[in-house]
Amino acid sequence: EDKVVQSPLSLVVHEGDTVTLNCSYEVTNFRSLLWYKQEKKAPTFLFMLTSSGIEKKSGRLSSILDKKELFSILNITATQTGDSAVYLCAVEAMSFQKLVFGTGTRLLVSP
Amino acid sequence: DAGVIQSPRHEVTEMGQEVTLRCKPISGHNSLFWYRQTMMRGLELLIYFNNNVPIDDSGMPEDRFSAKMPNASFSTLKIQPSEPRDSAVYFCASSPADTAYEQYFGPGTRLTVT
Numbered sequence: 703e704d705k706v707v708q709s710p711l712s713l714v715v716h717e718g719d720t721v722t723l724n725c726s727y728e729v730t731n732f733r734s735l736l737w738y739k740q741e742k743k744a745p746t747f748l749f750m751l752t753s754s755g756i757e758k759k760s761g762r763l764s765s766i767l768d769k770k771e772l773f774s775i776l777n778i779t780a781t782q783t784g785d786s787a788v789y790l791c792a793v794e795a796m797s798f799q800k801l802v803f804g805t806g807t808r809l810l811v812s813p
Numbered sequence: 814d815a816g817v818i819q820s821p822r823h824e825v826t827e828m829g830q831e832v833t834l835r836c837k838p839i840s841g842h843n844s845l846f847w848y849r850q851t852m853m854r855g856l857e858l859l860i861y862f863n864n865n866v867p868i869d870d871s872g873m874p875e876d877r878f879s880a881k882m883p884n885a886s887f888s889t890l891k892i893q894p895s896e897p898r899d900s901a902v903y904f905c906a907s908s909p910a911d912t913a914y915e916q917y918f919g920p921g922t923r924l925t926v927t
Contacts (some may be wrong), residue, residue: 800869
């Protein structure tokens with residue numbers, strides 16, 4: 703059965719800290735790994751990763767994939783209170799468009 | 814661009830009642846997904862459609878759940894009869910591509926079954 707595990711489950715940091723969120727996966731016929739940010743409502747897309755070792759970057763957020771060890775990390779530098787959210791990792795298998803989500807990491811950035 | 818539209822935004826109903834959730838995908842998107850999110854199980858895919866055809870409904874929990882997509886601009890998820898354990902947030906998402914990336918999520922319907 704396809705599985706995505708995220709850690710930690712929750713995290714509290716101070717503004718300005720750097721955080722690393724982890725996502726490990728087991729999936730048949732891996733196609734891509736995606737990161738989403740979910741605040742109070744719907745998840746919003748952050749990154750899609752398909753190749754190992756290539757960092758994707760958007761402002762203070764960056765992510766990288768290791769297809770050999772079957773994991774990805776999401777880094778957030780110089781955190782701000784607006785980064786407080788649940789961060790979801792999802793894996794797409796070759797079985798056409800199906801995403802398997804982890805339960806998420808709840809990040810709280812305190813001022 | 815209006816984004817994915819879901820209705821109602823909140824639904825409170827009694828056990829045994831029929832519940833219908835509605836979704837309008839982004840115009841031009843050819844894939845539509847229904848998800849359920851709970852604290853315990855996270856975000857789970859229930860069913861998805863491609864070009865209005867159901868592709869995979871293996872995530873639909875029971876026969877009490879059914880979904881339809883009669884045309885490219887409308888889909889429903891029906892629960893009949895509803896049970897308290899169906900209480901969750903139900904998201905609809907649409908995608909323009911033949912892969913799952915960049916699925917655009919609607920605001921969700923928070924369902925409470927008492």
